[in-house]
Amino acid sequence: MMSQRNRLSSILLLLSASFVVLQPSYVYAENERFIMISHAPDSDPWWNTVKNAVKEAGDIMGVEVLYRNPASGDLADMARIVEQSVASNPDGLIVTIADFDVLKKPLEKALRKKIPLITINSGTHQQSQALGALLHIGQPEYQAGYGAGQKAKQAGVSHFVCVNHYITNPSSVERCQGYADALGIKLGNSMIDSSQDPTHIEKKVQAYLRRHPATNGILTLGPTSATPVIRLLDKIRLAGKIHFSTFDLSDEITHAIEQGSIAFSVDQQPYLQGYMPVVMLALYKRYGIIPANDMDSGPAFIDKNNVNSVITLSGTVR
Known part of the structure; x- marks a missing residue:
């Protein structure tokens, strides 16, 4: 005959098994596609760290992220890229506010289409809110x-x-x-x-x-x-x-x-500016989860006292 202790253990095992079965699976829509648009010209090596972060976040979250930028850094060209990207109906946009006045009109179209937007890097929190973004990730x-x-x-x-x-x-x-x-x-x-x-x-x-x-x-x-x-x-x-x-x-x-x-x-810890918006857009699209506050990725100061901690990471994640 089963003892009380054995009976309790069996019940706990059954409950544990049930808990595992009832846990929500990792759900996301097939072919999710985000677009990141920066103002950076092709010649600026600083953005390599952002691109590394975007790729890693996209791989981890199981989403395609396309990085686009004006080759020469021309802001009118950037605005055209934003318009083209909005027209392609992506699942989310990540944009630098290089010039609020130049980008306001094309980003208004994204807002009307209800395309989730996160702003990064350039611009202010106030400008991000005025554009209807979910949040801003960058350095004041x-x-x-x-x-x-x-x-x-x-x-x-x-x-x-x-x-x-x-x-x-x-x-x-x-x-x-x-x-x-x-x-x-x-x-x-x-x-x-x-x-x-x-x-x-x-x-x-x-x-x-x-x-x-x-x-x-x-x-x-x-x-x-x-x-x-x-x-x-x-x-x-x-x-x-x-x-x-x-x-x-x-x-x-x-x-x-x-x-x-x-x-x-x-x-300004650019890796955060590439990684976090991809993760946050994915969470928002899948579960409606988004932080209540913007994120200041910097400033952090690197000098002789702490340079050794970042020197091997320069150009990759720092």
Whole structure:
């Protein structure tokens, strides 16, 4: 005859088996398709980390994610890509708000079609809400620039140049403005439109330093402008003698931090900007689940004290 203890064990086993059977399976619609559209030109290596994150998230969530961008970084071209993408009726859109006014009209069509939208990288939380996005994932650029400026002020920077390689993107100006405000200096001519050509950047910064010999601080806005400035400071023997900070990471930037020619980098953790929107769109489409708040992916500051923790990950997940 079965004892009370054995009877209880049998009941618990049956309940456990029933629980496993009743658990909801991993459900998703076949052929789910998301499109990510960035403002980045093909020449910008920073976006490789975002692309890596998109691919991994797409594989894990079982969804196709197409990455599209204007080859030259032209914002009118980006707006056309958004219109084409909306017309293809994807299951979700991920878009950078490179210019709110340029992108507002094509994204209104996505809202009317009830295509779920998550904004990333450029733009503000307020702009994201105005576009009808579910949420925004990115770095508050003015605050990030302000934080960089505070560090520069502590280091004694009193005259600076902000090397802006993508001046048509309002977020880039916010970085320079925040930096200037933290230093208590008017931005004015301290921000230069450097273009994206490495040789031109190097020449333009060198010319600025010749005209403004009191400059003791340089801020670049990413690898596109940072790499030529690293080369320039080596050539004119100012590496490590002038306070040099930058946004974002690359092999060249992490090496320069390690060597002491760059004081720090402002890392907006781009992997989060690629990975999280794919996961969140998938959860929203399948279960109606979405975080109640936006996500600030940065700023995080990388300097000599912590560069070794990211140096082997540069260009892949950092």
